[in-house]
Amino acid sequence: MPGTKKVFVKTFGCQMNVYDSERMAESLIPYGFSETDRPEEAEVIILNTCHIREKAVEKVYSDLGRLRQIKEERRKLGKGTIVTVAGCVAQAEGAEILARAPVVDLVVGPQSYHRLPDLVFRAQSESRRLVDTNFPEQDKFTRLPDRTAISPPAAGVARAASAFLTVQEGCDKFCTFCVVPYTRGVEFSRPVDSVLEEARALIRRGVREITLLGQNVNAYHGVGPDGRDWSLARLIRAMSELEELQRLRYTTSHPKDMSDDLIDAHRDVARLMPYLHLPFQAGSDRILAAMNRKHTVSDYRRLVDKVRAARPDIALSTDVIVGFPGETEGEFLQTLRLVEDIGFAQAFSFKYSPRPGTPAAKLEEQLPEEVKSERLQRLQHLLASQTSRFNEGCVGLTIPVLFERLGRHAGQIVGRSPYLQPVHATGARDLLGRIIPVEISGAGPNSLLGVIRAA
Ligand code: 5AD
Numbered sequence: 491m492p493g494t495k496k497v498f499v500k501t502f503g504c505q506m507n508v509y510d511s512e513r514m515a516e517s518l519i520p521y522g523f524s525e526t527d528r529p530e531e532a533e534v535i536i537l538n539t540c541h542i543r544e545k546a547v548e549k550v551y552s553d554l555g556r557l558r559q560i561k562e563e564r565r566k567l568g569k570g571t572i573v574t575v576a577g578c579v580a581q582a583e584g585a586e587i588l589a590r591a592p593v594v595d596l597v598v599g600p601q602s603y604h605r606l607p608d609l610v611f612r613a614q615s616e617s618r619r620l621v622d623t624n625f626p627e628q629d630k631f632t633r634l635p636d637r638t639a640i641s642p643p644a645a646g647v648a649r650a651a652s653a654f655l656t657v658q659e660g661c662d663k664f665c666t667f668c669v670v671p672y673t674r675g676v677e678f679s680r681p682v683d684s685v686l687e688e689a690r691a692l693i694r695r696g697v698r699e700i701t702l703l704g705q706n707v708n709a710y711h712g713v714g715p716d717g718r719d720w721s722l723a724r725l726i727r728a729m730s731e732l733e734e735l736q737r738l739r740y741t742t743s744h745p746k747d748m749s750d751d752l753i754d755a756h757r758d759v760a761r762l763m764p765y766l767h768l769p770f771q772a773g774s775d776r777i778l779a780a781m782n783r784k785h786t787v788s789d790y791r792r793l794v795d796k797v798r799a800a801r802p803d804i805a806l807s808t809d810v811i812v813g814f815p816g817e818t819e820g821e822f823l824q825t826l827r828l829v830e831d832i833g834f835a836q837a838f839s840f841k842y843s844p845r846p847g848t849p850a851a852k853l854e855e856q857l858p859e860e861v862k863s864e865r866l867q868r869l870q871h872l873l874a875s876q877t878s879r880f881n882e883g884c885v886g887l888t889i890p891v892l893f894e895r896l897g898r899h900a901g902q903i904v905g906r907s908p909y910l911q912p913v914h915a916t917g918a919r920d921l922l923g924r925i926i927p928v929e930i931s932g933a934g935p936n937s938l939l940g941v942i943r944a945a
């Protein structure tokens with residue numbers, strides 16, 4: 491009886507969480523669930539959480555407060571609700587969540603969500619509160635339902651044109667600020683065949699663009715059909731041969747793993763989009779060393795030169811942290827300087843947030859909040875001007891846009907440029923899922939406006 495019960499999923503954090511949310515919702519479909527965007531009508535409510543910064547964690551607890559009311563309202567109507575905390579907060583805090591938030595029934599980590607249907611069933615039938623944050627001996631991907639056999643969840647876009655696909659997970663780099671090695675575990679690459687099989691299943695659903703995901707995606711070294719380890723570049727080349735898959739992307743990369751064959755792929759593989767997210771985190775060698783980043787500022791500059799030589803129109807994106815413990819004004823200015831010199835199309839910038847259990851959280855020279863806020867403001871001002879400039883530079887060009895969804899206004903559709911900018915245009919619904927040349931007529935701070943030239 492598919493679709494008689496409802497699951498509501500809210501996703502916090504990164505794209506990998508978006509992917510995990512999809513797979514969690516899908517894993518319940520064979521048990522009669524369909525997805526809803528209304529928590530009030532859901533038997534299972536999942537918050538897929540992020541632990542990367544303190545703010546992300548606070549948001550989860552404030553959402554749990556609201557869910558208490560929903561659960562209580564449903565109880566009055568005689569309906570049960572299993573409130574689940576999944577993701578990285580679940581992994582980091584485990585049973586503590588049950589103690590702090592009595593509304594929660596289930597806590598399930600990012601490496602154990604293949605057991606979700608079983609856990610939901612046990613929580614319902616035994617009225618027990620359960621925690622599963624084990625790292626399994628076998629990878630979860632082999633235990634999750636085959637995506638070919640499962641039609642996509644009902645909520646959201648029924649036939650997504652663009653999809654995420656996790657190929658690598660976890661991290662062995664141990665940047666001193668970062669919780670990822672603790673929440674996602676050690677580095678693991680999925681075998682090539684299993685990635686290709688999932689890609690084919692997505693393509694059969696109408697997906698035309700796949701973003702390969704990994705916390706450290708360019709460290710990918712999955713075992714290939716020939717029994718040897720394949721690099722990300724080799725995987726990309728193989729994927730670019732999948733008919734009907736018109737666009738490929740990957741994220742997030744570490745500068746240390748940006749190998750020559752991957753850079754060559756940006757030159758050779760037409761379907762690999764000209765966009766690279768390459769975090770540099772800080773513009774001072776002393777801070778980079780304290781962060782244990784394993785690269786210097788000049789390594790980063792050289793890398794960017796190489797990538798631009800291979801693919802001159804590539805749009806660069808990055809992550810930056812301000813206010814790492816001990817960061818001086820001079821060192822912060824070096825960050826601004828690097829941003830000015832490189833020129834980013836897009837960037838994500840953060841105030842340093844001490845995370846429990848990480849080495850940097852124990853450093854003495856933690857900076858006052860005001861200093862961090864003030865630096866972030868200056869940095870974001872510069873980054874926003876770069877993004878605007880990049881967007882304005884697209885006006886007048888005709889660029890291929892993959893249309894993905896309806897816009898907010900009637901008759902409007904929204905897609906993505908090769909450079910990942912959202913593009914709004916007037917067009918018919920049947921253009922969704924197609925790549926169409928669009929003449930860019932206007933640019934905003936975060937998106938473009940265009941006119942469809944030919945369909
Ligand atoms: N404080 C602030 N920003 C962080 N990031 C990761 N850990 C922290 C932290 N403790 C940022 C990094 C990373 C991005 C995903 O989040 O810039 O690349």
Ligand code: SF4
Nearest residue numbers: 503504540541542578
């Ligand atoms: Fe957040 Fe990192 Fe977990 Fe993604 S992997 S959800 S960014 S803590």
